[in-house]
Each structure stands twice: as C-alpha cells, then as structure tokens.
Amino acid sequence: MSAEERRESVIRAAMTEFARGGYIGTSTEAIARRVGVSQPYLFRLFPxxxxxxxxxxxxxxxxxxxxxxxxxxxxxDDQVAEAMGTAYGRLIDDRDVLLMQMQMYVAVATADASGESEVGDAVRAGWAELWDWLQLRLGADPRVTTDFMAHGMLVNVLVSMGFPADHRVWAGLDPDCL
Structure with a gap:
C-alpha cells in the first residue's frame, strides 16, 4: 500500500475507534492495531x-x-429537505457515522474546556461549512435550515439512544428519516 492508501485506512479505522471510544478514550495503539501498522508508522502518517x-x-x-x-x-426545490432527510437516515444506518458525529460534539466541548481550541475551531469550521451549504440548498431561509438541523439532531439523539422506530418519542417525525 502507498502512504496515501495507508493514510485512508487510518482515517477509516480512526472513525470506527473514535466513534466507539471518543477522543479521550481512544488510543492511537488501538487505531494502529485496527489498521495493522505500528504506532511509530502511524505517527509518520499523522503528527x-x-x-x-x-x-x-x-x-x-x-x-x-x-x-x-x-x-x-x-x-x-420543494422536495430537497425530504430527499436530504431520507439520505441522512440511510447515512446514520452506519452506526460509526452516527456515533462519530456525537463524539465530535463531546470532543469539541472537552477540548474547549481544556484549552485545546484547535479541535473545537476545526470541527466548528467544518460544521459551519456544512450549515452554509445546507442554508443555500434549502432556500437561504435561516429558519428552514435551523428546523432541518434541529430535526437531524433530534434524530441523532433518538437513534444513538436506541429508541425503536415505533416508540412514542418519534411521533410527528418523518419515518423515512430512520
């Protein structure tokens, strides 16, 4: 494998490990083991x-x-939000994607509290970029974007907590978002 291919393997493995253990609870040793490389090699790919x-x-x-x-x-245009909501539901069927998102929020709060602003700054910038793209695609109405994102966050919480699709907490939510 080339270094770039190995780097991609590390990113995929890191998503899985961080999704399950969080930033603090995940060791670089676990990531290296999942990829099948040594820790020193891992640190040649990432500082x-x-x-x-x-x-x-x-x-x-x-x-x-x-x-x-x-x-x-x-x-x-009038079907964009529904199409994206359905696609999001399929995306978070991959539990590692869902949990990685949740761990990102925890990592930002933890890093900010401990003075590691680089993590918070980078994740916030990426999230803001996603927000801006959504805002434009949803018609540039901040209320529509807020509602869309709030709905998605509620879905994240309910799915990550393991609420079954027929539970009353899902009342009023689009079943396609599962």
Whole structure:
C-alpha cells in the first residue's frame, strides 16, 4: 500500500475507534492495531492523535455533505429537505457515522474546556461549512435550515439512544428519516 492508501485506512479505522471510544478514550495503539501498522508508522502518517481525530471528523462531515449532495441531484426545490432527510437516515444506518458525529460534539466541548481550541475551531469550521451549504440548498431561509438541523439532531439523539422506530418519542417525525 502507498502512504496515501495507508493514510485512508487510518482515517477509516480512526472513525470506527473514535466513534466507539471518543477522543479521550481512544488510543492511537488501538487505531494502529485496527489498521495493522505500528504506532511509530502511524505517527509518520499523522503528527499526533489530534490530527488523526481531525482527519476522521473531517471525513465524517464530508460523508454527510456528500450524502446530501447526491440526494438532491435533479430533485425539485420543494422536495430537497425530504430527499436530504431520507439520505441522512440511510447515512446514520452506519452506526460509526452516527456515533462519530456525537463524539465530535463531546470532543469539541472537552477540548474547549481544556484549552485545546484547535479541535473545537476545526470541527466548528467544518460544521459551519456544512450549515452554509445546507442554508443555500434549502432556500437561504435561516429558519428552514435551523428546523432541518434541529430535526437531524433530534434524530441523532433518538437513534444513538436506541429508541425503536415505533416508540412514542418519534411521533410527528418523518419515518423515512430512520
């Protein structure tokens, strides 16, 4: 494998490990083991654990945006939100994607509290970029974007907590978002 291919393997493995263990609870040793490389080799590809986490967080946000972009190709404007909601439901069927998103929020709060502003700054910038893209695609109405994102966050919480689709907490939510 080339270094770039190995780097991609590390990012995929890191998403899985960070999704399950969080930033603090995940060791670079676990990531290296999952990829099948030594820790020293891992640090030739990435300077530190923070850089690995940020690469995984960036990839997670990119996957989300790509899912939205693909969902709206050729879709009439009045069906964009529904198409993206359905695509998002399929995206978070991959539990690692869902949990990585949740871990990103925890990592930002934890990093900010401990003075590691680089993590928070980078994740917030990626999230804001996703927000801006959604805002434009949803018609540039901040209320519509807020409602869409709030709905998505509620879905994240309900799915991550394991609420079954027929539970009353889902009342009023689009069943296609599962």
């Amino acid at each position: 530190n654990k923070q850089a690995i986490f940020l690469a995984a967080a960036t990839r997670c946000l990119e996957r989300t945006r790509r899912a939205f972009e693909e969902a709206v190709e050729g879709v009439p």
